[in-house]
Amino acid sequence: MSDEYLNFYLYRITVHPSGQLDLFGRIADIDRRDLLRMAIESEPASSPTEEYRWFLSKASAVDKDGYYQRLGRAAKVVITDMDSAGRFYDREDTTVLNTHVFIDVHFQVCAIGYKSQITSSVRALGNSLAAAFNHTDVAKLYGAEFEVAPLKEPGSFLNKLRSAYRVTNLSVTTRRPNPWDAPKFYRSVAESLEDMGGREAEIKWKGEMVPSATMETAVSEAAATGRDAQATIKDGPKSKAVRHAMSDEHISLGQRIDNAIENGRTILGIARMVYQNVKSGGASLKQVKAAAEQEHIIVKVGRGNDER
Known part of the structure; x- marks a missing residue:
């Protein structure tokens, strides 16, 4: 190889x-x-x-x-070639990557x-x-x-929320059920979505201050499934509320x-560690x-x- x-x-x-x-x-x-x-x-x-x-x-x-x-990806391509008489012509071929x-x-x-x-x-x-x-x-x-x-890596976005004076709005997207390790609330929402034949739903929290445990769990779960998260935060008592989104x-x-095979064992070992870190908010x-x-x-x- x-x-x-x-x-x-x-x-x-x-x-x-x-x-x-x-x-x-x-x-x-x-x-x-x-x-x-x-x-x-x-x-x-x-x-x-x-x-x-x-x-x-x-x-x-x-x-x-x-x-x-x-x-792999097989694609048809047109190649210009030359015949024995020195004339150019096009022929179809297949490339495989x-x-x-x-x-x-x-x-x-x-x-x-x-x-x-x-x-x-x-x-x-x-x-x-x-x-x-x-x-x-x-x-x-x-x-x-x-x-x-x-x-997605949730650490940067969560750090903004953790250091904010106040988080008044938080929204995350969730899709149909699958992850066996998803928190119970998210599984129930996703199962309801599947029963209704939907593909994606948005969950929103509004209040004077979104609880920190809710922020950690919601954002980590969105990142672990490649979904989106947004929040409205204030950096001080007189600051203007600003909308932020978790970046891709x-x-x-x-x-x-x-x-x-040998490389795969190592790669999967680290991939599992990365995934578990994402689920825990990216702190490690x-x-x-x-x-x-x-x-x-x-x-x-x-x-x-x-x-x-």
Whole structure:
């Protein structure tokens, strides 16, 4: 295997009913983590579009809950060639590009190696993986829909809220249920949303001061599922109230790949730590970075190329 250095962006995979029933029951009867594992272990899938065909390779086990796959993109291109008489002509050909994917089924977290030749944005890379999963036999049989959203780093936004004189409004978005480790209130809202056939809802808190425990939990949960959060804060008793939003600061792991299975164990170990840190409000990011450096992995936070 070739030796290459990649930034692996971290994502949360969620599984939802697509609205179709299978022959044996509803998707609600099956643990979503089991559906994810089944989809990973199923026959390789491809997702055709007008321009590209996204496909997944056969999976290899990395550890008890971890898997390694390759996500590829096949695209038709027109190449100008020359015949034996020296005349130019165009012919159609297919180019195939691929990257590494490491998936943890327990936390439903994955790391995808970013290559600009494959896709132009971090979010689009996750959508491509979701498209491939949505064309597996498992998705069709159980009426399941996979979504892959980039994790967000909540620390900067939460620090603004923690240091504010007053937080009078807070809103977060939530989507259909899936994360087994979501707080009870969020699970109930998401389950109601699913029962009504909705896809996304906004939860709002208003008052003289939003409780700190509510802020910590709401923002961390939104970041852990790639959702949005906004708050209205005042920095002093006479200050004007200002609206702030949690930024799209994505998290990546810089790692050199020379042995996918061995590298995958290390990458998934750090990815699990990062995820648990996001769930706890991002307070231990420095410790996570230090632990990652011991494994020769660089944890970065930022928007695309603007990373720190």
